[in-house]
Amino acid sequence: MAALFALLSISIFLGAKSATFRVTNNCQYTTWPGMLSNAGVAPLATTGFQLQPGETRAIDVPPSWSGRVWARSLCTSDPTSGRFSCATGDCGSGAIECGGGGAAPPVTLVEFTLNGAGNNDFYDVSLVDGYNIPLVVFPQGGSGPNCVPTGCVAELNEQCPEGLKVVSGRQTVACKSACEAFNDPKYCCSGAYGNPNTCRPTSYSQFFKNACPRAYSYAYDDATSTFTCAAGKAEYLLSFCPSTSSLRQSSENNPQAAGVPLINYTMTFSGNGYSTHYLPSYPFNIFFSLALSWLSTFL
Numbered sequence: 064m065a066a067l068f069a070l071l072s073i074s075i076f077l078g079a080k081s082a083t084f085r086v087t088n089n090c091q092y093t094t095w096p097g098m099l100s101n102a103g104v105a106p107l108a109t110t111g112f113q114l115q116p117g118e119t120r121a122i123d124v125p126p127s128w129s130g131r132v133w134a135r136s137l138c139t140s141d142p143t144s145g146r147f148s149c150a151t152g153d154c155g156s157g158a159i160e161c162g163g164g165g166a167a168p169p170v171t172l173v174e175f176t177l178n179g180a181g182n183n184d185f186y187d188v189s190l191v192d193g194y195n196i197p198l199v200v201f202p203q204g205g206s207g208p209n210c211v212p213t214g215c216v217a218e219l220n221e222q223c224p225e226g227l228k229v230v231s232g233r234q235t236v237a238c239k240s241a242c243e244a245f246n247d248p249k250y251c252c253s254g255a256y257g258n259p260n261t262c263r264p265t266s267y268s269q270f271f272k273n274a275c276p277r278a279y280s281y282a283y284d285d286a287t288s289t290f291t292c293a294a295g296k297a298e299y300l301l302s303f304c305p306s307t308s309s310l311r312q313s314s315e316n317n318p319q320a321a322g323v324p325l326i327n328y329t330m331t332f333s334g335n336g337y338s339t340h341y342l343p344s345y346p347f348n349i350f351f352s353l354a355l356s357w358l359s360t361f362l
Contacts, residue, residue: 082177082184083298084122084132085203088114090196090304095135097154097161098122104129110161111135111154114303126295129176133166134196134303137236151195151229151237169193169229169237171215173200173301178294183207186299187289188214189279190271193227195220195237199305199325202290205297212325213290215275216305224270241267252282259283277325 088094097111105125112120137150146157154164166172171194176185186200199214220228223238226245230236241250248254252262262283264272272280279288 081126082124082128082295084124084301085119085298086114086122086132086301086303087119088116088134088303089306090134091116092136093138094196094303095138095149095152095159096120096132096301096303097135097152097164097166098130098132099154099161099163099165100128100130106163110163111156111159113159124175124177127178129179131166131172131174132301133170133172134198135166136196137231150231166192168243169227169239170195171198173198173214175299181291182294183291184294184297185289185291186213187279188275188277189288190215190275191240191242191279191282191284193238193240193243194223194271197304199302200290201300201302201305202292202297203300205292207291207293209290210292210297211290213277213288214302214305214325215271215278216325217274219271219274222270222274224267227267241265250281 086096093116094114095111096114098107098109100106107122107124107128107130109122114120133152135149135152135154138147138153139149140147147159148157152166152170154161154166156162156164170192172189172192174187174189179185184205186202188198188200194215197214197216197218199212199216201212202210219238220235223235227239227241228235228237229239241247242252244250248256249262250265250267256262262281264281264284268281268284271278272284277288277290279285
């Protein structure tokens, strides 16, 4: 009986296909991805690492893993204590490995629940905790009508409303959520605003939503912000500062695009007495080339 149980256990283990996250840094600067498992879920083999510009690292993930991934930026080690810290996305561990520490906001997050309800992988990119770096998730080889890229392509730090900016020196390095900036229940979806009927989009959440239509902009922004692929079928490419070539390839592989654009090429923020207009941070020749060649398909 014990031998039979062992064989069954091995068969189940071998039949459970792990997922792979391929984390790519397309930024022109070094990033330090962090990874945090949800409560009750075992930590991954790595919880933090360094990625030079252009570098990719593959991470094997258990088939039923759930948790979040983000990028830290502007990181240094104290020359005296050796303590490691980051200007954005710091996890408080004092080391490159986060070891169970979560990201300090503001930070762009990607959230996964693998092998969830209906044998689906669920994933989203969230700006509920603010924004620090452009991030897009590209499912590779997955299936399902909602198995499409999601994320935030836009460079929002310089477009960030004044009350939300995080400044280091003369540079805006991150953009807070209104909840973090003002600690107001109507922005935090807490207290009397703790349900989808009373917590509604605000001008601040709309700033994020207009720029990044598929990303979560506030706590109850579920309808256009959660995506699924059949469990065990997809690998996931997590791209920081995604390249124009990766976006073009994505548009060709996913023409349906779930009815919601990944990029909004005109964004207006109206609030607190001013407006700002957004175009992606690509050279204009690239922008118009992309617009002419694949925008109609991509949208």
